[in-house]
Amino acid sequence: MNRVPTDAPALACRGLVKRYPDIVAVAGLDLEVRRGECFGLLGPNGAGKTTTIEILEGLLDQDEGEVEVLGRGWRTDRDELRRRLGVQLQETQLADKLTVEETLRLFRSFFTDGPAVSALLDLVELGAKRASWVGKLSGGQKQRLAIACALAGRPELLFLDEPTTGLDPQSRRQLWDVLGRFRADGGTILLTTHYMDEAHALCDRVGIMDRGTLIALGTPRALVASIGAEHVVEFAVDGTPPPDQALRALPGVREARRRDGHVALATSELHATIPALLDRLRHDGTALSLLATHSATLEDVFVSLTGRHLRDE
Amino acid sequence: MSNRGGAAHPLVELTLARFREFLREPEAVFWVFAFPVIMTCALGIAFRSRGAEPVIVGVAEQAGADAVRGALAAAGGFTVRSIAPGEIERAIRDGRAPVVVVPGTPPAYRFDEARAESQVARLAVDRALQRAAGRQDAFVPEERPIDAIGSRYIDWLVPGLLGMNIMGTGLWGVGFSIVQARTKKLLKRLVATPMSRAAYLASHVLSRLLFLAMETLVIVGFAWAVFGVGVRGGVLALAVLALAGALTFGGLGLLVASRARTIEAVSGLMNLVMMPMWVLSGVFFASSNFPDVMQPFIQALPLTALNDALRGVMNEGQSLVALRGEMAILLAWGLGTFALALRLFRWQ
Ligand SMILES: Nc1ncnc2c1ncn2[C@@H]1O[C@H](COP(=O)(O)OP(=O)(O)OP(=O)(O)O)[C@@H](O)[C@H]1O
Ligand SMILES: [Mg+2]
Numbered sequence: 242m243n244r245v246p247t248d249a250p251a252l253a254c255r256g257l258v259k260r261y262p263d264i265v266a267v268a269g270l271d272l273e274v275r276r277g278e279c280f281g282l283l284g285p286n287g288a289g290k291t292t293t294i295e296i297l298e299g300l301l302d303q304d305e306g307e308v309e310v311l312g313r314g315w316r317t318d319r320d321e322l323r324r325r326l327g328v329q330l331q332e333t334q335l336a337d338k339l340t341v342e343e344t345l346r347l348f349r350s351f352f353t354d355g356p357a358v359s360a361l362l363d364l365v366e367l368g369a370k371r372a373s374w375v376g377k378l379s380g381g382q383k384q385r386l387a388i389a390c391a392l393a394g395r396p397e398l399l400f401l402d403e404p405t406t407g408l409d410p411q412s413r414r415q416l417w418d419v420l421g422r423f424r425a426d427g428g429t430i431l432l433t434t435h436y437m438d439e440a441h442a443l444c445d446r447v448g449i450m451d452r453g454t455l456i457a458l459g460t461p462r463a464l465v466a467s468i469g470a471e472h473v474v475e476f477a478v479d480g481t482p483p484p485d486q487a488l489r490a491l492p493g494v495r496e497a498r499r500r501d502g503h504v505a506l507a508t509s510e511l512h513a514t515i516p517a518l519l520d521r522l523r524h525d526g527t528a529l530s531l532l533a534t535h536s537a538t539l540e541d542v543f544v545s546l547t548g549r550h551l552r553d554e
Numbered sequence: 555m556s557n558r559g560g561a562a563h564p565l566v567e568l569t570l571a572r573f574r575e576f577l578r579e580p581e582a583v584f585w586v587f588a589f590p591v592i593m594t595c596a597l598g599i600a601f602r603s604r605g606a607e608p609v610i611v612g613v614a615e616q617a618g619a620d621a622v623r624g625a626l627a628a629a630g631g632f633t634v635r636s637i638a639p640g641e642i643e644r645a646i647r648d649g650r651a652p653v654v655v656v657p658g659t660p661p662a663y664r665f666d667e668a669r670a671e672s673q674v675a676r677l678a679v680d681r682a683l684q685r686a687a688g689r690q691d692a693f694v695p696e697e698r699p700i701d702a703i704g705s706r707y708i709d710w711l712v713p714g715l716l717g718m719n720i721m722g723t724g725l726w727g728v729g730f731s732i733v734q735a736r737t738k739k740l741l742k743r744l745v746a747t748p749m750s751r752a753a754y755l756a757s758h759v760l761s762r763l764l765f766l767a768m769e770t771l772v773i774v775g776f777a778w779a780v781f782g783v784g785v786r787g788g789v790l791a792l793a794v795l796a797l798a799g800a801l802t803f804g805g806l807g808l809l810v811a812s813r814a815r816t817i818e819a820v821s822g823l824m825n826l827v828m829m830p831m832w833v834l835s836g837v838f839f840a841s842s843n844f845p846d847v848m849q850p851f852i853q854a855l856p857l858t859a860l861n862d863a864l865r866g867v868m869n870e871g872q873s874l875v876a877l878r879g880e881m882a883i884l885l886a887w888g889l890g891t892f893a894l895a896l897r898l899f900r901w902q
Contacts, residue, residue, distance in 0.1 A: 298746060299746075300745065323748040328747075330742060330743055330746070333743040334738040334739065335740065336571065338574070338579065339575060343570075343571065343574065346561040347564075348747065349559045349560070349561040350558050350561035350562060350564040350568075351564050351748050352558070352748060354557060356559055357559040358559050360559070390743075393559075
């Protein structure tokens with residue numbers, strides 16, 4: 242492998258702007274991805290994740306801003322960068338009537354350095370499917386094939402745009418394993434996702450994007466800690482829940498939010514919040530119809546920053 | 555030398571991918587192979603040589619009709635149909651009788667001046683009736699009809715069908731698959747690799763060559779086996795011409811598909827490109843039927859050049875040297891369209 246150890250970031254962009262006739266898709270974005278890290282771009286639909294990643298991949302021209310990839314620029318070193326990057330696009334459909342092996346062979350032929358086709362098949366565990374038509378693969382298998390195609394040139398930096406969207410939990414885990422192996426070899430990853438657990442499981446750092454800008458940046462742990470509450474209590478009642486003011490006054494509670502009849506309380510002291518909440522409800526004479534708790538996640542970070550959910554159903 | 559991990563050169567892999575995708579598409583295979591054979595067969599039967607055909611003559615059903623019928627029967631070579639006097643014009647119009655004799659002294663001929671068939675029938679009837687009335691011919695010519703293989707309509711038609719097929723499959727094969735790759739964002743994905751763009755476009759044209767060898771073999775082989783249509787100028791010259799045609803129309807296909815975003819758009823464009831050539835370039839009837847002012851334009855069309863050259867080789871046994879003008883036109887179109895397509899091409 243020809244990786245030159247260096248302190249320079251794998252990827253850096255400053256003041257990135259991309260305008261479309263009726264929307265500013267990326268509105269002044271600064272980003273730095275370090276060598277060897279897995280960086281996750283999180284954000285709701287339309288946040289500008291795909292636009293950003295395609296500019297970084299050299300597939301789209303920005304209106305303003307600088308991009309540096311592996312210490313190179315797209316204008317001057319396009320050919321070299323194409324050889325050193327691996328790309329998986331959000332929308333690509335590979336040819337349905339080619340087999341898995343034929344597809345990989347095709348992509349492998351574009352690179353003069355990289356693993357053997359059979360090694361790629363093993364890497365994504367599609368050896369048993371090598372002779373199947375792409376059109377007959379499951380969603381998870383197709384995604385793994387797309388990743389294998391991205392890995393065909395033994396890239397130093399891998400771009401993945403929603404690699405696991407629409408996959409069942411087991412397929413997602415299989416895909417995470419593939420990415421884990423890539424990282425173990427020293428590869429750098431920039432991925433976008435809607436899934437918080439995915440970002441937790443894979444990413445060293447995440448950037449939360451909304452309306453074309455980064456609204457938060459850090460390790461998943463630090464971001465979760467930044468809302469000052471490690472837990473979330475969700476409940477619903479038959480009747481009217483107590484007012485927000487009263488809820489915020491409960492011990493440990495930092496924040497109260499309502500959504501679809503549910504109330505979510507972000508708290509730093511679960512053991513104090515729950516008994517106090519139950520007392521309050523008993524005092525009001527309202528019956529609890531749902532009570533659940535979970536550790537605070539990046540989803541809660543997003544909600545706390547924007548007041549909206551990441552996945553707007 | 556270079557390590558491609560078990561894969562061949564990208565141009566080979568791209569061409570193979572195109573080739574496989576095509577063969578795995580049953581409809582495409584039908585249009586390329588079965589359709590031209592069915593077409594050749596149907597047209598061959600419709601226009602087969604049948605020797606001398608009797609001339610159909612209508613005779614108006616009125617006094618004197620029997621005498622006319624008798625004269626025609628004595629002359630021989632006529633099929634006589636009785637036509638009611640009120641029906642004469644309709645009979646001519648709908649083709650029941652190309653000429654109708656109205657008995658009398660002298661008789662009248664009703665016919666359609668604009669139709670060759672009608673004119674010929676009128677001449678034949680006139681000659682028979684004049685002779686029956688006692689006219690002496692000034693001389694009796696020696697008549698030597700031809701029916702040699704190589705000069706029948708089917709011999710003329712097959713090269714035209716072959717040319718049309720090379721055009722159609724070239725445009726469709728290339729245009730359709732490129733626009734499909736574009737709508738599926740596959741083009742965008744390919745552009746994100748170090749793949750050479752020229753190699754991608756060239757692979758479409760090259761894969762056409764592979765199909766073409768098969769297409770030509772099927773059509774020419776069928777026409778030879780069933781109708782005895784020969785290739786006088788030799789198989790090698792035919793192969794070279796077919797290759798030139800495939801390059802030409804592959805390039806044109808690339809150009810047509812270079813910017814279209816949807817299958818509908820590219821279909822419309824392709825019909826727009828092909829329609830004039832179907833009509834003007836001498837597929838079913840000679841392009842010399844069109845007025846002289848149009849000829850420079852018609853002769854510059856790639857399908858005209860291809861059809862003329864194919865006929866030169868198949869029917870007249872001309873060498874490629876004699877056909878260099880047509881070859882030059884084909885290559886100019888092929889290279890020009892390829893270069894233009896490479897510049898205009900929309901990759902995402
Ligand atoms: N080619 C285009 N023309 C016009 N508007 C566009 C174009 N591409 C993207 N947009 C708009 O830019 C915004 C950002 O889109 P983008 O695809 O980057 O979002 P995203 O974060 O990737 O969303 P998703 O999670 O749905 O993939 C959206 O409002 C989108 O409608
Ligand atoms: Mg997207």
